[in-house]
Amino acid sequence: MQFLNPSWLFAAPAILGALVLLYFLKLKRREVTVSSTFLWHRALDELRVNSPLQRLRMNLLLFLQLAALGGLLLALARPLSAVGGLGGVDSILLIDVSASMRAHDAAGKTRFERAILQAERVVDDLSRRDRAIIIAFADDVRVLTDLTSSKALLRQALSSLRPTDRPTRLAPAVHRARTLLSQTTRRPRLLVFSDGRVGALTGVSLEKDVPLEFVAVGEAGANLGIVAVDVTQGAGLGESTRALASVQNTGRDPRTVGLDLSVDGELADSQELTVPPGGVVSASFDVSVFLEPGRARRLRFSLDGSKDPFPVDDEAWAILEQPEPIRVLLVSGGNLFLHSALSEDPRVWKTPLGDVPILAPEDFRPDDPSLRDHDVVVLDRFTPPELPPGNYLCFGARPPFPDVQDLGQAEDCRVLDWDESHPVTRFVNFANLVMPTMRVFKAGERQRVVVRGTHGPVVLDARDAGRRALVCAFDLMSFPVEGAWTFDPSFPIFLANAVRSLAGEGGVRRGGRLVRCGGTATLEVPAGAARALLTPPDGEPRPVSLSKEDDALRVPGLDRAGVYTVRFEDAAGELLEERLFAANLVDPDESRIEPAASIELVGRPPAPATTAAEGAGEELWKIAALLALAFVMVEWWIYNRRVFL
Amino acid sequence: MSDAARQIDQAGTLDEEAGPLLDQAFIAKIGKLDLTTRRLLQGRQKGEKRSKKRGQSVEFADHRQYAPGDDLRFLDWSIYARLDRLMVKLFLEEEDLYVYLLLDASASMDYGRPNKFRYAQRVVAALGVIGLTKMNRVGVGAFSSELNRVFRPERGRRHLRKLLRFLEETPSDGRTDLAAACRRFALEHPRRGLVVLVSDFLDRGGYEEAIRYFVARRMDVFCLHVLSPQELDPPFAGDLKLIDAEDGEETEITVSRPLLAAYRRNLDAYIDGLRTFCHKRGARYLTVSTALPFERLVLDQLRQLRLVR
Numbered sequence: 001m002q003f004l005n006p007s008w009l010f011a012a013p014a015i016l017g018a019l020v021l022l023y024f025l026k027l028k029r030r031e032v033t034v035s036s037t038f039l040w041h042r043a044l045d046e047l048r049v050n051s052p053l054q055r056l057r058m059n060l061l062l063f064l065q066l067a068a069l070g071g072l073l074l075a076l077a078r079p080l081s082a083v084g085g086l087g088g089v090d091s092i093l094l095i096d097v098s099a100s101m102r103a104h105d106a107a108g109k110t111r112f113e114r115a116i117l118q119a120e121r122v123v124d125d126l127s128r129r130d131r132a133i134i135i136a137f138a139d140d141v142r143v144l145t146d147l148t149s150s151k152a153l154l155r156q157a158l159s160s161l162r163p164t165d166r167p168t169r170l171a172p173a174v175h176r177a178r179t180l181l182s183q184t185t186r187r188p189r190l191l192v193f194s195d196g197r198v199g200a201l202t203g204v205s206l207e208k209d210v211p212l213e214f215v216a217v218g219e220a221g222a223n224l225g226i227v228a229v230d231v232t233q234g235a236g237l238g239e240s241t242r243a244l245a246s247v248q249n250t251g252r253d254p255r256t257v258g259l260d261l262s263v264d265g266e267l268a269d270s271q272e273l274t275v276p277p278g279g280v281v282s283a284s285f286d287v288s289v290f291l292e293p294g295r296a297r298r299l300r301f302s303l304d305g306s307k308d309p310f311p312v313d314d315e316a317w318a319i320l321e322q323p324e325p326i327r328v329l330l331v332s333g334g335n336l337f338l339h340s341a342l343s344e345d346p347r348v349w350k351t352p353l354g355d356v357p358i359l360a361p362e363d364f365r366p367d368d369p370s371l372r373d374h375d376v377v378v379l380d381r382f383t384p385p386e387l388p389p390g391n392y393l394c395f396g397a398r399p400p401f402p403d404v405q406d407l408g409q410a411e412d413c414r415v416l417d418w419d420e421s422h423p424v425t426r427f428v429n430f431a432n433l434v435m436p437t438m439r440v441f442k443a444g445e446r447q448r449v450v451v452r453g454t455h456g457p458v459v460l461d462a463r464d465a466g467r468r469a470l471v472c473a474f475d476l477m478s479f480p481v482e483g484a485w486t487f488d489p490s491f492p493i494f495l496a497n498a499v500r501s502l503a504g505e506g507g508v509r510r511g512g513r514l515v516r517c518g519g520t521a522t523l524e525v526p527a528g529a530a531r532a533l534l535t536p537p538d539g540e541p542r543p544v545s546l547s548k549e550d551d552a553l554r555v556p557g558l559d560r561a562g563v564y565t566v567r568f569e570d571a572a573g574e575l576l577e578e579r580l581f582a583a584n585l586v587d588p589d590e591s592r593i594e595p596a597a598s599i600e601l602v603g604r605p606p607a608p609a610t611t612a613a614e615g616a617g618e619e620l621w622k623i624a625a626l627l628a629l630a631f632v633m634v635e636w637w638i639y640n641r642r643v644f645l
Numbered sequence: 646m647s648d649a650a651r652q653i654d655q656a657g658t659l660d661e662e663a664g665p666l667l668d669q670a671f672i673a674k675i676g677k678l679d680l681t682t683r684r685l686l687q688g689r690q691k692g693e694k695r696s697k698k699r700g701q702s703v704e705f706a707d708h709r710q711y712a713p714g715d716d717l718r719f720l721d722w723s724i725y726a727r728l729d730r731l732m733v734k735l736f737l738e739e740e741d742l743y744v745y746l747l748l749d750a751s752a753s754m755d756y757g758r759p760n761k762f763r764y765a766q767r768v769v770a771a772l773g774v775i776g777l778t779k780m781n782r783v784g785v786g787a788f789s790s791e792l793n794r795v796f797r798p799e800r801g802r803r804h805l806r807k808l809l810r811f812l813e814e815t816p817s818d819g820r821t822d823l824a825a826a827c828r829r830f831a832l833e834h835p836r837r838g839l840v841v842l843v844s845d846f847l848d849r850g851g852y853e854e855a856i857r858y859f860v861a862r863r864m865d866v867f868c869l870h871v872l873s874p875q876e877l878d879p880p881f882a883g884d885l886k887l888i889d890a891e892d893g894e895e896t897e898i899t900v901s902r903p904l905l906a907a908y909r910r911n912l913d914a915y916i917d918g919l920r921t922f923c924h925k926r927g928a929r930y931l932t933v934s935t936a937l938p939f940e941r942l943v944l945d946q947l948r949q950l951r952l953v954r
Contacts, residue, residue: 029884029885029886029897030883030884030885030886031885031886031888032881032885032886032887032888033756033887033888033890034756034876034879034887034888034889034890035753035754035756035757035761035845035847035873035876035889035890035891036753036845036847036849036889036890036891037887037888037889037894037896038847038849038889039847039908039911039912039915040887040896040898040908041896042907042911043904043907043908043910043911044896044898044904044907046907046910046911047903047904047907059899059901060901639882639883
């Protein structure tokens with residue numbers, strides 16, 4: 001027998017004692033005149049009713065009242081039967097292991113530790129007929145045990161659990177629980193040990209006959225956290241590398257905090273931010289570091305002086321490394337402008353002689369496998385009959401895409417407008433682009449017009465069956481000497497943007513392989529790599545399997561925020577290359593650590609937060625209340641029917 | 646509150662039983678009755694009563710068992726010789742009989758349903774009517790803590806109305822002091838006769854001394870113990886404050902079955918004690934509940950006890 005609310009039992013002696021005390025107090029007695037009281041005196045003397053013990057012993061009404069009050073107190077204490085019925089109970093324990101569970105309370109214990117304690121109590125209270133299963137969830141679901149009645153196994157599973165830095169999504173866990181519940185014939189129940197920050201539950205339902213108990217852990221508290229990180233690496237055209245971070249304040253008061261940026265462990269810059277209550281403030285840093293090939297730099301953002309109960313989001317990391325050169329193949333019969341501009345681009349790979357590889361149009365073979373080694377192929381006034389999958393930059397000719405048609409040539413063309421959101425238009429002024437002649441293309445609806453001219457698309461972003469082409473309707477060699485756009489500063493910028501966009505960098509290189517916790521990092525596997533070792537931020541190196549079919553290494557299940565290191569080795573165990581990537585929480589919802597008051601699933605009333613899990617047994621308060629009612633009725637009947645002890 | 650308890654709360658008043666003490670039909674019915682005594686009593690003049698006074702009559706009437714205090718001169722020695730039993734010869738003598746009717750008019754009598762005092766008044770009235778009708782000298786004393794009112798012994802039917810008015814005008818009030826009242830009455834009425842003491846005998850000072858005054862004067866004593874049904878079986882429940890009707894003393898009780906049982910045991914013991922005391926002293930005794938119809942008391946019970954015939 002256990003009690004969900006035993007405080008009433010602790011108060012029982014005082015309450016019952018008060019009732020007895022009332023009997024000793026002078027009652028407002030009904031006055032009755034009798035002929036003489038001396039016979040009554042004799043009767044009283046005989047019974048010695050003046051003795052309190054005797055008086056109590058003989059007073060059935062008092063005993064009944066005590067019994068009724070006792071029953072009521074018992075009902076309020078919510079007793080549970082020792083067993084959950086004849087068939088037993090199947091309990092599914094969903095343990096939240098997300099990042100917010102690492103928030104600690106005033107006593108220094110984390111929410112996760114509190115949740116484990118509560119879950120252990122539930123396990124301890126299981127009867128022999130009951131079974132339970134432990135499921136951990138964050139943004140994924142991990143089933144740690146089978147449905148078992150072995151308390152040792154369940155305790156072992158609970159003790160093996162560790163909190164992660166992942167965001168929370170309860171919905172997949174509930175779906176998994178429903179699947180498990182559909183396979184059991186016993187009385188089920190679902191217990192969620194969490195702080196209630198469980199993500200969206202839209203469309204998530206649970207059978208109505210399955211009791212849902214939300215065992216809430218955690219205290220309310222304000223939190224300052226880094227909720228966004230980004231690093232933009234300059235294109236090498238005068239742009240510097242910028243690091244950005246956003247700080248969120250979930251408290252009710254404005255907070256001032258220092259945001260530090262360290263590079264390889266050394267403080268590089270710091271800013272003081274005042275974050276309004278419930279608001280987000282971003283800070284940008286200019287990062288001036290010299291990047292060397294093969295050496296990555298670790299950027300670390302940290303909040304100085306946040307002193308909140310949730311330290312996980314007080315740090316964030318990013319990796320800076322020198323980008324790989326872009327391999328460009330120029331297919332042209334001779335174009336000084338293109339050749340010069342590409343040769344001057346520091347991101348473009350050059351031959352040892354310092355030139356961009358050039359191929360004559362007549363030597364172009366679509367089935368040449370070496371074409372795959374180039375990130376971008378520039379087709380100057382040349383339309384091959386077919387193109388293999390790849391990225392192409394076309395000038396004065398259309399690619400052989402079915403929905404890009406060449407309608408002929410137009411003269412005296414100007415630019416009307418351009419799509420400023422497209423990466424190739426970044427820092428480019430097309431107003432000076434005056435074309436004596438241009439090809440008139442008709443593009444399909446799926447193709448994106450980047451620059452629109454008086455006679456149709458001037459620049460077209462076309463895609464077709466694994467091929468992508470930036471199609472320029474103008475011929476660079478057709479510009480007059482006087483006022484040619486090729487002499488305008490916009491031209492090399494446009495060319496650099498186009499090459500980077502086609503190479504997959506969008507004009508700027510996304511800094512340091514940023515991954516969210518719980519996500520999957522994808523790394524290019526160097527040639528000759530036979531094995532890879534992954535070193536988590538706070539763990540030991542462990543081997544990860546390399547897929548022979550794919551040249552990419554995927555690292556899923558990033559539990560911990562920080563910098564991960566992947567060491568690629570050849571068959572002889574020699575280091576080929578070491579790659580870094582950073583995983584961060586950066587989740588505004590997860591940084592809101594205010595515990596929720598309830599969990600609401602579709603089609604059922606909200607499950608209110610409770611501080612302790614109910615036992616698996618059935619509640620007996622109704623029986624206790626009925627007993628109390630019965631005692632009250634008997635007492636009333638005796639009082640009114642003159643039935644005495 | 647139960648109905649019975651509610652009735653007792655009102656503690657019985659005479660209003661509900663207002664009306665003549667005796668109606669004419671009942672007076673006519675009891676006119677044929679006569680009071681009897683077991684002792685030789687002395688009247689002042691010849692009358693209709695057959696006196697048991699020795700020397701005044703030679704007509705033998707009956708024998709009866711010898712009782713302490715009987716005149717040894719009337720022992721029937723021949724019976725003693727034959728049967729070895731002491732028997733007293735009773736002689737008939739026509740002489741007037743002194744009948745003393747003592748009415749308890751204390752506050753404790755004004756209680757119960759039917760009301761004890763009213764019941765006692767009617768008993769005294771009936772006995773008085775019988776006595777006056779049969780040319781006995783009938784005197785009445787009403788007492789509480791002392792002898793409050795006295796109806797001097799009179800003879801003849803012409804005093805009927807006066808007697809009834811006397812009784813009607815007698816209030817019930819004050820504490821009971823049986824001993825003082827009886828002592829006073831006995832001193833004021835020295836002539837022997839039949840004494841009928843109608844009371845609830847609820848006197849903290851006891852009843853023994855009072856009865857002894859009359860027994861010592863060789864009166865023929867008849868104690869009529871009047872109790873109400875509510876005294877015999879209290880209809881109480883719950884927590885009560887009992888208030889004594891005479892002295893206002895308050896007693897708090899929580900009614901329970903053991904308490905009621907103890908009360909009844911005490912009441913039975915009290916009645917038994919009184920009965921035994923009377924019998925030991927040659928006095929007759931009868932407990933009557935006011936639930937018993939008054940007519941049945943007079944015509945049946947008192948007849949069986951040979952107070953009337």
